[in-house]
Amino acid sequence: MTAILAVARTYVVTACRERETLFWFLVFPLLLLTLLALIFGNIGESGAMTYDIAVVNLDTAPGAAAAAGVVAALGQLSVAEGESRPLFRLHTAAADSDPGTFLAAELDALRIGRRAAVVEIPQGLSASIAAAAHGSVAAELAVRVHKSGGRTSSDMAASIVEDIVAQVDHSLLVRMGLYDEARALRVERLDLGANAETFSYVDFVVPGIAIMGLFVSGLFGVPGTILFGRERKVLRAYWVTPLDVPHYFAGFALGHLAICTIQLVCVWALGRFAFGAHVALFRPLPLLVLLLASVTFLAFGFLVASVARTANGGMALANIVNMPMMFLGGLFYPLGQLPSALRAIMMVNPVTYLGDALRGVTGTAAASFPLGVSLGVAAAWIVVCALVASWRLTWDVGR
Amino acid sequence: MESAALMSVANLVKTYGEVRAVDGVSFSVPRAEVFTLLGPNGAGKTTTLEILEGIREADSGEIEVFGRKLRRVDRATKERMGVLLQEGNFEPYLKVREVLRLFASFFRSARSPNEVLREIALEEKAASLVKTLSGGQKQRLAIGVALINDPELVFLDEPTTGLDPQARRNIWSIVSGLTAAGKTIILTTHYMDEAETLSQTVSIMDHGRLIACGTPRELTSSLGQETIVEFVAGERAAGASEALAASCRSVRNEAGLVSVETDDLVATLRRLLDWSREAGVAVADMVVRQPNLEDVFLSLTGRRLRE
Numbered sequence: 275m276t277a278i279l280a281v282a283r284t285y286v287v288t289a290c291r292e293r294e295t296l297f298w299f300l301v302f303p304l305l306l307l308t309l310l311a312l313i314f315g316n317i318g319e320s321g322a323m324t325y326d327i328a329v330v331n332l333d334t335a336p337g338a339a340a341a342a343g344v345v346a347a348l349g350q351l352s353v354a355e356g357e358s359r360p361l362f363r364l365h366t367a368a369a370d371s372d373p374g375t376f377l378a379a380e381l382d383a384l385r386i387g388r389r390a391a392v393v394e395i396p397q398g399l400s401a402s403i404a405a406a407a408h409g410s411v412a413a414e415l416a417v418r419v420h421k422s423g424g425r426t427s428s429d430m431a432a433s434i435v436e437d438i439v440a441q442v443d444h445s446l447l448v449r450m451g452l453y454d455e456a457r458a459l460r461v462e463r464l465d466l467g468a469n470a471e472t473f474s475y476v477d478f479v480v481p482g483i484a485i486m487g488l489f490v491s492g493l494f495g496v497p498g499t500i501l502f503g504r505e506r507k508v509l510r511a512y513w514v515t516p517l518d519v520p521h522y523f524a525g526f527a528l529g530h531l532a533i534c535t536i537q538l539v540c541v542w543a544l545g546r547f548a549f550g551a552h553v554a555l556f557r558p559l560p561l562l563v564l565l566l567a568s569v570t571f572l573a574f575g576f577l578v579a580s581v582a583r584t585a586n587g588g589m590a591l592a593n594i595v596n597m598p599m600m601f602l603g604g605l606f607y608p609l610g611q612l613p614s615a616l617r618a619i620m621m622v623n624p625v626t627y628l629g630d631a632l633r634g635v636t637g638t639a640a641a642s643f644p645l646g647v648s649l650g651v652a653a654a655w656i657v658v659c660a661l662v663a664s665w666r667l668t669w670d671v672g673r
Numbered sequence: 674m675e676s677a678a679l680m681s682v683a684n685l686v687k688t689y690g691e692v693r694a695v696d697g698v699s700f701s702v703p704r705a706e707v708f709t710l711l712g713p714n715g716a717g718k719t720t721t722l723e724i725l726e727g728i729r730e731a732d733s734g735e736i737e738v739f740g741r742k743l744r745r746v747d748r749a750t751k752e753r754m755g756v757l758l759q760e761g762n763f764e765p766y767l768k769v770r771e772v773l774r775l776f777a778s779f780f781r782s783a784r785s786p787n788e789v790l791r792e793i794a795l796e797e798k799a800a801s802l803v804k805t806l807s808g809g810q811k812q813r814l815a816i817g818v819a820l821i822n823d824p825e826l827v828f829l830d831e832p833t834t835g836l837d838p839q840a841r842r843n844i845w846s847i848v849s850g851l852t853a854a855g856k857t858i859i860l861t862t863h864y865m866d867e868a869e870t871l872s873q874t875v876s877i878m879d880h881g882r883l884i885a886c887g888t889p890r891e892l893t894s895s896l897g898q899e900t901i902v903e904f905v906a907g908e909r910a911a912g913a914s915e916a917l918a919a920s921c922r923s924v925r926n927e928a929g930l931v932s933v934e935t936d937d938l939v940a941t942l943r944r945l946l947d948w949s950r951e952a953g954v955a956v957a958d959m960v961v962r963q964p965n966l967e968d969v970f971l972s973l974t975g976r977r978l979r980e
Contacts, residue, residue, distance in 0.1 A: 280778035284764060284771075291766040291802070506762040511818065514726045514756035514828075515779040516748045670728065 277517055281525025286532050289495065298494050299537055303487035304544050310483075310606060311476045311549045314387060325390035325431040327352075328365040328380035332373050338400035343442040344417060348393065348435070361434065365389070378640075384422050385639055387475035390431035394418040403443075477553040478639055480545040481632040482605035484555060487537045488567045489574075489600060489625055493592045495530065496575025500667075501585035510670050519669055527572060534568040559635040563649070567628040570652045573659035574624070580667035598623075605629045627651040678737075679704045679826055679857045680725070685734035687720050694720040695731070696881035702826075703874065707848065707858045711868045711966060712878035713976070718861040719759055721878070722830050725859070726756050738826070752781055755824035757815045759831045759861075765804035769795055769814055772803060773821055780822040793817040793847060809840025816847055827851060829860045833867060845870060865967040877970055884973050889966060896964045896972055902933040902941060904959040909952060916948035917941060925971075934968070 289295045329348055333341035345366075352362040367376035383389045395417055402415040417439050421432040503509045512522060538555060545551035554560065578595070582588030602616055603625025620626050631648035634641025641648070678701035687695040695717045702708040710718040723729045725736065727746030736743050738750055746754075763772045770786050777783035790796045793813040798806060806814065812832060819827055829848065833841040848871050851858060862868055868875050869889045876886040885892055899922060906913040910926045917924050921935035935941040938961065949956050964972075971977055 276778045280775050284767060284775055287771070288764050288766040503764075507758060507760060508762045508764055510728065510758055511756075511761045511763060511776075511815075512779070513728060514751065514754075514758065515776060515822075516751045516781075517779040518748070 277521050278525040278528060281517075281522055282529035282532060285499065285526055285529025286536075288499075289529075289533050295495065295498065299487065299491045299533055300540060302490065303483050303537060303541050306486070307476075307479065307483045307541060307544055308548070310479050311545075314475050314479075325362050325434070326365065326388065327362045327431060327435065328376075328383070328389050328392040329395070330367065330373055330377040330380060330392065331395045332377075332397040333395050333399040334373075335398075335400070340400040340403045340442070341395045342400075343445075344393070344395055344439055347438045347442050351434075351438070362431075381420060382639060384420055384428070386478040387422070390421075390428050391435055392420040393435055394420065476545055476549040476551040477636075478633070479606060480541065480551045480553045481555070481560075481636055481638055482629055483545075484538055484541050484564065485567055485603070485625060485629045485632055486600055486605050487541055488534050488564070489571045489603075490596070491530070491533055491537060492568070492571025492573075492575040493578065493596055493599075494575075494589070495533070496572060497579040497582060497588035497592055498585070499526070500576070500579045500669075501582060501588040504669065504671055505585045507671060513670060522669075527569075530572050531565075531568055534564075538564060553636050553638050555632075555636065557636075560632060563628060563632045563635055566649060566652050567632070570624050570628065570655050570659075573656045573663070576663040576667060577659040580663040580665075599625050602626070603629050624652050624655045677703055680736070680738040680859070682721075682725070682737075683735045685721065685724060685736070686732045687717075687724060687729065688732055693881050695724070698734075698878070698881070698883050700876050700883060700886060702857060702859055704857050705852070705855045706873040707852055707860055707871050709860045709862060709868045709872035709875045710878050711862060711865070711875050711970070713863055713970075716878040717881035718878050719830055720881075722828055722859065722861055726754070726828055727751060752822065753825050755819035755822060755827045757812075757819045757827075757829045757832055759834070761815055763803045763811075763814065763818070765802065767803055768800050769803065769806070770799040772814060773817055776818045776821045783822050784820070786821070789817045789821055792820065792850070794843070807840075809836050809843060812836060812840065812844060813847065816844070820851075825857060827856050827858045829858060831861055831863070833862070833864065841867070865965055865970075868966055875966065877966070877973065879970075879974050885969065892966060892969045893964045896934075896968060897936065899934045899936050899964060900938045901962050901964055901968060902935060902938070902945070902959070903962075904931055904945075905929055905957040906931050906954060907957075909954045912952060913945070913948055913954070913956075916952075917944055920944045934964075934972075 289299060327348065329345055331341055331345055348362060348364060352364040365380065367373055377392070377394060380389060380392045384392050396415050399415045399417065419432045419435050419439075421428040500509075509522075542551075542553075542555050545553065555564065575592075578592050579588055582591050598619055602620045603623050604620070605625065627643060627648035630642050631645055631652075633639040634645060634648075643651075681699075681701040683699045685695050685698040686693065698717070698721055700708075710721060712718050720729065724731045725738075725746065727750070730745045736746070738746070739753060741750070743750065767775065770790065773786035773789055777786060787796075787799075790799050793816055795810060795813055795817065798810060803811065803814070816829070816832065819829070832848070833844050836844065845867070848858065848860070852871075858871075860868075860871060872889060874886065875889055875892060876883050877892070878884070885895070887895075902921075904913075907929045910929045910931050913931050914924045914926045917931075917933055920937065920941045921933045923934045925932045933941060933945075942961075945956065948954075967977060
């Protein structure tokens with residue numbers, strides 16, 4: 275046990291002292307989090323006069339005048355007049371797409387700050403209004419304006435939409451000669467953060483950065499230590515002592531997990547105290563996902579180390595797989611509609627599942643995959659990597 | 674009764690493809706002595722040592738160490754051994770004392786790092802990173818690591834290769850201290866003077882085989898009572914070799930340096946001076962000396978140690 279702890283301590287100490295390693299495991303994730311938070315964290319907050327609004331019209335029956343009126347009114351504000359920019363940039367579903375799926379995707383976009391508001395026109399709205407106009411009660415259905423609580427741009431866009439809907443309602447009823455204040459069309463404002471913590475783009479990106487940090491640490495840290503240690507006979511000096519590979523590996527893995535912990539605490543602290551993130555990483559389920567992610571990327575690092583013949587070859591291989599795996603893992607933005615080739619990479623990428631699972635269990639975004647599937651895929655990667663590494667990895671320079 | 678030999682090997686064989694790196698090597702290492710494997714690069718010294726250190730497994734042969742016969746060196750044996758690897762390294766971002774602590778943790782019982790630091794004269798570098806050490810300091814640290822478990826048997830694989838003369842002498846001083854403390858040392862080197870200075874027993878290896886074994890004096894005596902005469906004759910070296918051939922046991926011309934082995938020094942010197950006067954050639958840098966291990970190797974293989 276003393277030897278295991280000593281190896282773990284060596285791993286941590288050398289990682290903290292070596293500038294290049296320190297950059298990748300600590301500075302890079304913190305820098306990236308800072309940049310993303312500064313660039314995208316306040317979309318539409320300052321000086322932006324054009325709001326990205328999604329309109330999801332589920333009331334497409336013939337003669338649905340109210341729904342058509344709302345869409346048309348919003349559309350008018352999305353046309354530029356003269357030199358000024360339009361107030362809205364409207365996003366509507368393609369003619370052949372499923373409105374329900376489109377709504378879900380747009381709500382995700384709202385969560386991460388890519389939409390200022392999402393306007394949902396429920397099915398049967400127009401009929402409901404017509405029935406109410408001739409009856410004595412208010413319409414049962416309402417136009418839903420989804421906004422992202424805490425974001426000024428979202429609040430402003432939602433208010434403008436509400437005004438427009440009120441104007442449409444008013445003009446509609448006046449035209450029908452049935453305007454009655456008591457039976458006016460209602461607008462429900464649905465705040466995404468109303469029932470829980472208020473999540474922002476930073477909350478979306480903190481779990482992504484956490485997973486990315488673990489990924490980079492495993493991908494570069496493991497081959498770097500093992501392959502350079504092997505090549506420079508640092509490891510050989512261990513093998514002439516009573517220390518054996520299982521004990522060394524245990525110490526190495528423990529040290530790696532310690533590094534991952536330091537990294538996670540730093541990422542969380544930066545997100546929390548510098549950018550006001552509310553995401554809770556240190557709860558049982560998120561911790562389980564993070565532990566699994568650390569082990570998965572540790573195993574992945576050993577996979578890379580086992581297929582590379584030299585240390586430089588290992589680092590080159592790590593660089594080659596780094597970009598596609600990191601950027602096709604949905605860590606920094608949702609992977610909505612990728613071309614099929616890229617989608618195939620995404621679907622086998624452990625980063626995708628672990629990032630998705632962490633967002634799901636922290637509640638910062640709806641998970642695209644069931645938690646069991648994500649954890650299962652990660653476990654499968656661990657098994658495959660462990661099998662390949664135990665078959666191919668050599669712990670000493672050959673002849 | 675305790676055996677006089679701490680370690681012995683018999684018919685050790687290690688093959689890499691077509692190459693027999695170690696080809697039926699047998700020897701015994703007496704207790705509390707420096708046993709040296711001397712030979713040129715590629716002779717099989719390091720492979721032999723790697724088998725004895727437990728890094729590699731022999732294809733065949735027997736190893737007996739600390740009174741136990743082993744197929745491969747095991748953990749219990751490693752507890753009693755210390756190893757300085759050829760071109761070994763340590764984590765560059767660890768401090769010197771941390772390296773000693775790390776290695777101390779691998780053994781059931783170990784010495785205090787401070788005590789070892791004193792022994793290898795690295796106390797003032799205890800808090801320095803490994804990457805900042807000079808070659809000689811790194812090698813002293815490597816010896817310190819090899820001694821951290823107070824081993825009975827110490828392997829030193831080419832401990833002074835690449836070091837400057839002062840650093841070499843520092844290492845020699847440490848090794849002499851170990852011998853005085855009763856440690857058994859297995860040393861490999863391709864430096865003849867190192868083997869002569871440090872060893873009680875020298876085994877000469879070439880092409881994976883042991884070709885001679887004995888004390889340095891026994892080995893040099895095996896050449897008889899001959900004397901070596903060396904001089905520089907430049908372009909006329911071939912003429913000098915021809916003129917001296919009849920009066921000596923052997924003569925070699927290596928790029929203008931003539932080396933003569935003779936049993937009759939007076940006759941050889943007379944012929945040399947006669948040839949010098951008749952040919953009008955000045956003989957430069959003449960040395961008359963007794964044979965050394967380099968000459969033994971030359972006599973046995975026809976090559977020099979560093980060829």
